[in-house]
Amino acid sequence: MKYELFYWPSIQGRGEFVRLALEAAGADYVDVAREDMQAMLGLLEDPGLARPPFAPPFLRAGRRIIAQTANILHFLGPRLGLAPESGATRLWLHQLQLTVEDLLVDVHETHHPAGAALYYEDQMPEAKRRALYFTMERGPELLGYFERVLARNTSGRGYMAGRSLTYVDLSMFQIMAGLRYAFPAMMTRLDPSLPGLTALHERVARHPAVAAYLQSDRRIAFNEDGIFRRYPELDG
Amino acid sequence: MKYELFYWPSIQGRGEFVRLALEAAGADYVDVAREDMQAMLGLLEDPGLARPPFAPPFLRAGRRIIAQTANILHFLGPRLGLAPESGATRLWLHQLQLTVEDLLVDVHETHHPAGAALYYEDQMPEAKRRALYFTMERGPELLGYFERVLARNTSGRGYMAGRSLTYVDLSMFQIMAGLRYAFPAMMTRLDPSLPGLTALHERVARHPAVAAYLQSDRRIAFNEDGIFRRYPELDG
Numbered sequence: 001m002k003y004e005l006f007y008w009p010s011i012q013g014r015g016e017f018v019r020l021a022l023e024a025a026g027a028d029y030v031d032v033a034r035e036d037m038q039a040m041l042g043l044l045e046d047p048g049l050a051r052p053p054f055a056p057p058f059l060r061a062g063r064r065i066i067a068q069t070a071n072i073l074h075f076l077g078p079r080l081g082l083a084p085e086s087g088a089t090r091l092w093l094h095q096l097q098l099t100v101e102d103l104l105v106d107v108h109e110t111h112h113p114a115g116a117a118l119y120y121e122d123q124m125p126e127a128k129r130r131a132l133y134f135t136m137e138r139g140p141e142l143l144g145y146f147e148r149v150l151a152r153n154t155s156g157r158g159y160m161a162g163r164s165l166t167y168v169d170l171s172m173f174q175i176m177a178g179l180r181y182a183f184p185a186m187m188t189r190l191d192p193s194l195p196g197l198t199a200l201h202e203r204v205a206r207h208p209a210v211a212a213y214l215q216s217d218r219r220i221a222f223n224e225d226g227i228f229r230r231y232p233e234l235d236g
Numbered sequence: 237m238k239y240e241l242f243y244w245p246s247i248q249g250r251g252e253f254v255r256l257a258l259e260a261a262g263a264d265y266v267d268v269a270r271e272d273m274q275a276m277l278g279l280l281e282d283p284g285l286a287r288p289p290f291a292p293p294f295l296r297a298g299r300r301i302i303a304q305t306a307n308i309l310h311f312l313g314p315r316l317g318l319a320p321e322s323g324a325t326r327l328w329l330h331q332l333q334l335t336v337e338d339l340l341v342d343v344h345e346t347h348h349p350a351g352a353a354l355y356y357e358d359q360m361p362e363a364k365r366r367a368l369y370f371t372m373e374r375g376p377e378l379l380g381y382f383e384r385v386l387a388r389n390t391s392g393r394g395y396m397a398g399r400s401l402t403y404v405d406l407s408m409f410q411i412m413a414g415l416r417y418a419f420p421a422m423m424t425r426l427d428p429s430l431p432g433l434t435a436l437h438e439r440v441a442r443h444p445a446v447a448a449y450l451q452s453d454r455r456i457a458f459n460e461d462g463i464f465r466r467y468p469e470l471d472g
Contacts, residue, residue, distance in 0.1 A: 050388050051328050054335050054381050064324055068334040075327060088300055091311060092287050098304040099290050105341055113349045115369030126362050133351030145290050152286050
């Protein structure tokens with residue numbers, strides 16, 4: 001199956017969680033909007049779609065169009081060998097991915113607490129206040145949770161669930177990389193309490209297909225248009 | 237199967253989306269924390285759980301504990317006759333539910349843009365600014381999307397997907413009820429553009445099991461501790 005991913009072409013954003021899964025599995029895919037932005041906008045506004053996506057990312061697989069990051073990964077997981085076919089573990093992985101999504105919402109809110117329609121520069125006082133909540137409470141709380149999940153997985157030490165690499169491990173890599181980019185001071189403070197996630201981040205980075213992807217020009221660099229933004233005044 | 241739902245006992249919140257599904261299907265369930273709060277807190281902090289939930293709501297079904305509202309509904313859907321067993325429509329329903337979740341996040345942010353750890357009264361200026369974004373942009377945008385989805389479902393007119401009632405229809409009922417409670421002025425303005433959702437809200441309210449539930453003391457009233465809060469200064 002050839003997959004078509006549709007996502008904003010200049011940021012990692014939520015699309016990166018899908019890109020990482022496709023890359024790690026060596027899937028045959030096209031990152032459509034990086035070559036043809038109009039194709040993505042056309043689909044978003046196509047009145048003929050019976051099941052329209054609300055927003056990118058979305059994936060075209062044959063005749064199906066599937067949106068919502070966690071939902072795309074839930075669909076792709078078994079097809080890419082990054083999740084079991086069915087059963088309790090597949091649902092548990094999805095539950096973890098939805099908690100990753102919760103964290104992403106909170107990260108985005110640190111620079112856009114007044115709303116996504118305004119520039120960061122127009123909401124800096126609010127952003128500083130919200131970021132303090134994130135770096136002191138919400139961030140540590142969520143990372144602590146993921147560290148506990150990792151420690152309690154006794155069936156396959158070093159993975160978030162089960163005995164082998166899943167898309168949730170790839171997502172945790174991206175979370176660690178993104179938080180280290182955006183909140184280096186927070187992460188320096190928290191790192192000693194996150195030995196499992198730190199090791200997982202390193203192991204995923206060394207995965208051959210992932211390592212090759214990270215070195216390629218297909219990996220967009222972190223930047224201040226994405227979810228993880230380095231604004232030193234928000235870090236702490 | 238007897239289900240045990242665990243959620244905060246004094247608010248509708250996210251748990252209400254699960255309650256509505258269980259009630260509409262006439263499922264055998266207990267809303268545990270309404271009688272035994274300690275049982276819920278004990279599970280949240282139980283170091284022996286290999287797959288701990290991050291937060292309520294969560295559902296116990298036999299030996300499994302399943303968290304994340306949309307994930308719980310994805311699990312329950314086919315078991316309660318509120319979603320097909322598998323295939324494209326089941327995934328499409330889940331995608332819609334995740335977009336419902338996006339809307340809930342935005343509603344919550346209207347009263348807690350500085351963070352969930354602070355009282356509303358301590359973040360009112362930020363809340364007014366965020367609420368303006370919600371009532372003028374984000375809310376209309378998301379409701380317009382759901383209205384389009386409803387209009388494009390030609391296989392079963394009046395339902396969000398397919399030919400019969402699903403948990404997404406129940407969730408849309410709750411969204412409409414909640415927004416009318418919290419943002420009556422916004423909804424009066426938007427109502428003429430939402431004929432499908434308005435009719436869906438009325439039809440679900442008349443569903444015998446739902447109607448009985450809404451009249452019972454199992455239905456917690458909207459209040460200013462939940463997601464949908466009536467703060468007139470935020471409406472518009």
